[in-house]
Amino acid sequence: MGPLRGIRVVELTGIGPGPLCGMLLADMGAEVLRVDRAEAVRADRATTTRDLLARGRRSVAVDLKHPDGVETVLRLAEQADVLFEGYRPGVAERLGIGPEPCLGRNPRLVYGRMTGWGQDGPLSQAAGHDIDYIALAGALDPIGRRGQGPVPPLNLVGDFGGGGMLLAYGITCALVERSTSGRGQVVDAAMVDGAGILMTFFHALRAVGMWTDERGANLLDSGAPFYDAYETADGRYVAVGAIEPQFYAELLERVGLDPDELGPQMDRDRWPAAKERVAALFRTRTRDEWCELLEGTDACFAPVLGLGEVHEHPHHRARDAYLEVEGIVQPAPAPRFDRTPGAIHGPPPHPGDHTDTALADWGFSAEEVAGLRGSGAVA
Numbered sequence: 001m002g003p004l005r006g007i008r009v010v011e012l013t014g015i016g017p018g019p020l021c022g023m024l025l026a027d028m029g030a031e032v033l034r035v036d037r038a039e040a041v042r043a044d045r046a047t048t049t050r051d052l053l054a055r056g057r058r059s060v061a062v063d064l065k066h067p068d069g070v071e072t073v074l075r076l077a078e079q080a081d082v083l084f085e086g087y088r089p090g091v092a093e094r095l096g097i098g099p100e101p102c103l104g105r106n107p108r109l110v111y112g113r114m115t116g117w118g119q120d121g122p123l124s125q126a127a128g129h130d131i132d133y134i135a136l137a138g139a140l141d142p143i144g145r146r147g148q149g150p151v152p153p154l155n156l157v158g159d160f161g162g163g164g165m166l167l168a169y170g171i172t173c174a175l176v177e178r179s180t181s182g183r184g185q186v187v188d189a190a191m192v193d194g195a196g197i198l199m200t201f202f203h204a205l206r207a208v209g210m211w212t213d214e215r216g217a218n219l220l221d222s223g224a225p226f227y228d229a230y231e232t233a234d235g236r237y238v239a240v241g242a243i244e245p246q247f248y249a250e251l252l253e254r255v256g257l258d259p260d261e262l263g264p265q266m267d268r269d270r271w272p273a274a275k276e277r278v279a280a281l282f283r284t285r286t287r288d289e290w291c292e293l294l295e296g297t298d299a300c301f302a303p304v305l306g307l308g309e310v311h312e313h314p315h316h317r318a319r320d321a322y323l324e325v326e327g328i329v330q331p332a333p334a335p336r337f338d339r340t341p342g343a344i345h346g347p348p349p350h351p352g353d354h355t356d357t358a359l360a361d362w363g364f365s366a367e368e369v370a371g372l373r374g375s376g377a378v379a
Contacts, residue, residue: 001029001340001341001342001343002027002028002029002030002333002337002340002341002342002343003028003029003337003340003342004025004028004029004030004172005029005030005340006029006031007025007029007030007031007081007082007175008030008031008033008079008080008081008082009022009025009026009030009031009032009033009080009081009082009083009084010032010033010035010073010076010077010080010082010083010084011032011033011034011035011057011083011084012035012073012083012084012085012086012087012092012097013034013035013036013037013040013059013351014085014086014087014114015086016086016130016155016159016160016163016164017086017114017158017159017160017163017164017167017191018084018085018086018114018164018167019051019053019054019164020053020159020160020163020164020165020168021084021112021114021163021164021165021167021168021171022034022053022054022057022084023052023053023054023055023056024164024165024168025082025168025171026055026056026057026345027055027056027333027342027343027344027345028333028342029340029342029343029345030082031057032056032057033057033058033059033060033076033358033362034054034057034058034059034060034349034351035059035060035062035064035073035076036059036060036061036062036351036352037061037062037063037064037351038061038062038063038069038352038376038377038378038379039379040061040351040352041061041350041351041352041379043350043351045350048348048349048350048351049347049348049349049350050328050348051348052328052330052348053348054348054349055325055330055344055345055346055347055348056344056345056346057345057346057349058349058353058354058357058358059349059350059351059352059353059354059355059358060072060352060354060355060358060359060378061351061352061355061378061379062377062378062379063376063377063378063379064095064097065095066375066376066377067377068371068372068375068377069372069377069378070095070096070097071377072359072364072372072377072378073097074096074097074101074102074105075105075362075363075364076362077097077102077105077106077109078105078106079106079362079363080106080109081108081109081110081175082109082110082111082112082171082175083102083109083110083111083112084111084112084113084114084167084171084187085097085112085113085114086113086114086115087115088115088124088125089115089118089119089120089124089125090125092113099111099113099186103184103186106184107183107184108178108182108183108184109184110171110174110175110178110184110185110187111184111185111186111187112167112170112171112174112186112187112189113186113187113188113189114163114164114167114189114191115188115189115190115191116128116129116132116133116158116190116191116192117133117190117191117192118188118190118192118193119188119190123136129155129158130152130155130157130158130159130163130191131152131155131158133158133162133190133191133192133195134153134157134158134162134191134192134195135150136192137158137162137192137193137195137196137199138196138199139157139158139162139195139196139198139199140152140153140157141213141215142202142213142215142218142221143215143221144215144216144221144222145215145216145222146214146215146216146217146222146223146272147216148215148216150215157195157198158191158192158194158195159191161194161195161198162191162192162193162194162195162196162197162198163189163191163194165194166189166191166193166194166197167187167189170187170189171187173187174187205218205219217268217271219243223268223271224243224271224275225262225271225274225275225277225278226240226241226242226243226248226251226265226278227240227241227242227243228240228275228278229304230278230279230282230283231279231282231283232282232283232285232286232287232289232290233283233284233285233286233289234286234287234288236286236287236303236304237287237303237304238282238287238290238291238294238301238302238303238304239301239302239303239304240278240299240300240301241300241301242299242300242301243300245265246298247298247299247300248265250297250298250299251294251299251300251301254293254294254297254299255281255293255294255299256281257277257278257281261277262274262277262278287303287304288303290303291303310322311329320332321334323344325344325346325347326347328347330344332344352378352379355369355373355378355379356369359372359378
């Protein structure tokens with residue numbers, strides 16, 4: 001099942017955004033084969049088999065410094081629709097598994113590349129992590145409260161939203177294009193580019209004078225009293241996002257606030273005082289009490305749920321938004337399709353768990369697999 005059923009993908013295993021891309025493709029029905037490092041078979045099994053980003057695929061363990069290991073990857077590329085890697089620029093070329101040899105074996109191959117800074121440019125060879133990429137993309141600076149420094153938004157913006165999802169999108173675009181041209185191509189997905197794309201809306205707001213460079217003073221960055229998270233009487237939090245006038249009016253009516261006391265909704269000079277009044281009000285009841293009053297209304301309200309409780313919320317339970325696989329609760333595949341729904345096609349593998357069976361399914365004979373094992377090219 002899944003809209004990508006029949007698509008074969010080789011994932012040269014990395015960390016963070018690459019595995020998320022592989023998970024997204026696997027959830028949608030693609031056959032994704034992870035190529036793990038041969039030495040990774042010695043890793044702690046309890047840890048690797050709880051790596052949820054690795055769910056839904058099989059793993060072979062290959063020594064990419066062994067010539068027969070390189071040849072193994074090239075043979076996989078011959079039969080694949082997609083191969084993607086997350087190395088620094090030039091590493092795949094030095095290993096002998098870059099775009100040129102892979103596309104030389106299979107001109108229909110979509111070759112995906114996941115990096116922080118991109119394949120070229122003065123920073124392309126520099127080390128970095130999510131926080132660095134989103135800083136350079138202008139995505140980190142606006143996130144934070146008035147009078148405070150920038151707050152890293154976990155690693156959602158660079159690694160995952162601007163990285164793994166961008167690569168998955170690029171790969172599927174290239175597959176669509178291949179259906180008419182018959183040719184593969186290279187997809188260069190850089191997290192700094194992806195984070196920049198995610199900021200497009202804010203560039204537009206700034207261009208028309210609706211966004212200032214002062215942190216925590218804008219509509220969506222905790223500056224507005226009607227768009228923020230507020231602490232409740234029991235030390236928990238609720239989220240309010242009543243931007244539209246009709247939703248703002250309903251919020252004030254339901255919580256018993258006088259709009260004349262707070263001032264005009266979009267009067268930024270009145271926002272700090274209004275926030276103090278709203279914050280004081282929300283501290284008078286518990287989170288559950290506010291849920292009873294506001295949840296499900298047009299006040300644009302939701303409880304701030306922790307990771308350990310999110311799956312228990314009635315809305316998520318009604319939609320089966322979280323699934324339990326081998327004792328681990330995790331988000332279900334998304335988006336949803338009415339004819340070809342995605343699915344979790346198994347728990348995360350331990351590196352090398354499927355070396356023999358997967359290579360056999362990809363056209364290697366038993367004798368060839370035995371030879372690769374004997375030479376140390378696979379583990």
